[in-house]
Amino acid sequence: MTIIKQNRVTVWYQPDGEGNAFSVLGIGEKGVGMTGKSIPGSDRSPVYGRDSGGRPIVIAQNESPPGDSPSATIQLYERGGVDFLLKALQGGCPINVQTRANSCGSLNNPNAWDYIEHWSSGKITDYSPGDAPSIEFAGESIVNEGTFSFQHVIRILRTSLSSLTTTETMNLLGITGLSDETCNECNVGYPGADKILFVGAAADAAAEANVLYTTNGGSSWAATSAAPFSAGNYEDATYIDCFFVSKDQIRVLIGTGSSVVGTKAQTAWADVTLGAEGTTSWTVVTLSGTATGDTITAMKALSYDRVMAASAGDIYLSEDQGASYGATALYTGSTAINGFAIAPDGEEAWAFGASNLILRELNTSGLFETRVGPSGGGAFTAMTVAGNGFVYAGNGTSIYVTKNKAANAGGWTSLKDFGSNKVVKAIQCIGGDRALGGDSQLLRVVVDDTAGGNGTIWESFDGGASWQQVTALTNLGYNAAYFSQVDDNRAVVVGDAVGGYGVIHNLAPSA
Secondary structure (H helix, E strand, O other): OOOOOHHHEEEEEOOOOOOOOOEEEOOHHHOEEEEEEEOOOOEEEEEEEEOOOOOEEEEEEEEEOOOOOOEEEEEEEOOOOOOHHHHHHHHOOOEEEEEEEOOOOOOOOOOOOOEEEEEEEEEEEEEEOOOOOOOOOOOOOOEEEEEEEOOEEEEEEOEEEEEOOOOOOOOEEEEEEOOOOOOOOOOOOOOOOOOOEEEEEOOEOOEOOOEEEEOOOOOOOEEOOOOOOOOOOOOOOOEEEEEEOOOOEEEEEEEOOOOOOOOOOEEEEEEEEOOEOOOOOOEEEEOOOOOOOOOOOEEEEEEOOEEEEEEOOEEEEEOOOOOOOOOOOOEOOOOOEEEEEEOOOOOEEEEEEOOOOEEEEEOOOOOEEEOOOOOOOOOEEEEEEOOOOOEEEEEOOEEEEEOOOOOOHHHEEEEEEOOOOEEEEEEEEOOHHHHOOOOOOOEEEEEEEOOOOOOEEEEEOOOOOOOEEOOOOOOOOEEEEEEOOOOOOOEEEEEEEEOOEEEEEEEEEOO
């Protein structure tokens, strides 16, 4: 990595607000400085006991919250107008600020940067007009400055894709993993966030579908000791999810999109122990409320005690971590449901599907209300909810955003059409828990090519106003993605087999 010097860093802001392009400051007469940056962390205070000789020893550490918010001071030259600092003060609305570093090349090219530091939702707490005039003659430039308090800071790095090796020959359909970070405090052998991942594969005409696992973040993969479904039925492991059910056990859930003659829609679950993540004993669950020949069309653990599965347009709820499902559908419909999403605060659950279908449940009420998709919309294929409540969705060949909870067709804005045969498979609002579920201005999207062309990954760092594609690796289409909640620059994507093996691509910083 190259050492970045101050003259290679510029400040950018959104003059037209969220979801619009960032404009550069710091070039020529628009010179801007950003100083006094501070990102506070939690503090610790020791708790003392005594040893056998009566001497003080630290027996615990009390942790206190950060004493302040991230902050910085921005300076700019007085140019005879109302500068953006004063506008921010007078308007009272929060603004997003970015510093972008570029070790070489043009500083005002929005796509040429080594890293972006995104300072989100800043409120100006103090505006200091530059001193002038002085009592004696002085010809110095007048510098105004404003001090900001921000909500969070996220650093975005240049990322690239690399292939992870597996011996699985079938298409890979789904991926899940654990983003919990325990800092080794539980002493149960947990390797840390983003290390344990599970992947669901397709079956073939002679073998059951495998479930793959890794405990080292993807450096090596193997099939679990047993396949999830009954021999001879050849059911795909189409949908997959996982979560801790105790300090040292993980529950892995599978839903199959395969139809079996004489059988209703099926899921399966297995509890694996840390240190033996590949040892599985599966329990198959039949959704009794479904009809013979029905399949699972979507499945997701929305919270620890609420797993939802969809079949034939209906939604079924499990309140025992996927061990069983209610005999009566929570929602009954005729339009296929393709997926579920949940708001970061847990107060809104969403279901989405074919024919522009979008549903919302409030406060775990069990009541799904019909909302409105975009005008001319097709099938919803992916969805996520940002920390500020913006809903991003893949629909048809495009990605959309609604800021009014899909109240009407006019509330949707098309951000990008990815083109013919393209389908959005996964959406990330980057930032995870520290951004209260993800920052609405930092987007990462996984796109499939249903005609067998390359699946692609796209990124936007201005809320969808502009997009950049991550350089593609050869593939025959992407099916699902795992996004880290603690590493803003990490994802793992799975797809159809190329060269005889299922595709697993790792997205990570380029250098």
